[in-house]
Amino acid sequence: GENVEQHPSTLSVQEGDSAVIKCTYSDSASNYFPWYKQELGKRPQLIIDIRSNVGEKKDQRIAVTLNKTAKHFSLHITETQPEDSAVYFCAASIIQGGYQKVTFGTGTKLQVIP
Amino acid sequence: EAEVAQSPRYKITEKSQAVAFWCDPISGHATLYWYRQILGQGPELLVQFQDESVVDDSQLPKDRFSAERLKGVDSTLKIQPAELGDSAMYLCASSRQGPDTQYFGPGTRLTVL
Numbered sequence: 001g002e003n004v005e006q007h008p009s010t011l012s013v014q015e016g017d018s019a020v021i022k023c024t025y026s027d028s029a030s031n032y033f034p035w036y037k038q039e040l041g042k043r044p045q046l047i048i049d050i051r052s053n054v055g056e057k058k059d060q061r062i063a064v065t066l067n068k069t070a071k072h073f074s075l076h077i078t079e080t081q082p083e084d085s086a087v088y089f090c091a092a093s094i095i096q097g098g099y100q101k102v103t104f105g106t107g108t109k110l111q112v113i114p
Numbered sequence: 115e116a117e118v119a120q121s122p123r124y125k126i127t128e129k130s131q132a133v134a135f136w137c138d139p140i141s142g143h144a145t146l147y148w149y150r151q152i153l154g155q156g157p158e159l160l161v162q163f164q165d166e167s168v169v170d171d172s173q174l175p176k177d178r179f180s181a182e183r184l185k186g187v188d189s190t191l192k193i194q195p196a197e198l199g200d201s202a203m204y205l206c207a208s209s210r211q212g213p214d215t216q217y218f219g220p221g222t223r224l225t226v227l
Binding site: 031032034036042043044045046049051089093094095097098099100101102104105106107109 | 145147154155156157159162164169170205209211212213214215216217218219220221
């Protein structure tokens with residue numbers, strides 16, 4: 001089955017600096033890669049996603065890049081703010097047997113220091 | 115904006131008791147997922163429905179857990195009997211068919227004493 005590895009597990013940055021979180025996946029047939037942000041005690045919420053036919057996607061301070069050859073994708077947050085502090089999960093999605101199968105990474109706890 | 119609904123939000127029970135969680139997905143979403151999340155870890159899939167059919171329950175402890183989605187809309191997850199190790203957040207999510215965004219409910223925080 002699919003295996004998704006996520007690094008680092010924790011990340012501390014100064015406010016205003018950039019943060020990068022990296023994920024690798026094992027199944028080359030995976031074709032959809034969402035990123036979720038989960039604040040303490042709250043539900044995971046989608047912040048950005050990318051499909052396999054696109055190499056990069058940007059939404060204001062957040063961007064995701066995908067390298068299908070190397071089977072890795074990354075989340076980039078620029079000009080970090082204290083409200084960016086949360087746990088971030090990557091995921092890889094594949095269609096198997098006609099339905100979507102999603103595998104999550106283990107999460108990165110991001111702390112933005114004011 | 116439509117959201118996934120879950121109830122109860124919190125449940126405290128004693129071991130060996132039965133508990134049940136309810137989830138109402140976003141209208142029109144064919145796929146429904148139940149996840150278990152232990153603090154500090156990623157969501158772990160328990161069971162996945164496509165309409166009313168189970169398509170993946172490979173990680174569901176079937177000796178004590180059961181799930182149903184009788185009319186292909188809302189769903190119930192049951193644990194009987196509950197064990198101390200079941201204490202966790204139980205998240206429900208839904209999505210349209212195909213590779214698409216999952217929308218999560220607020221979760222049910224289960225504490226087994």
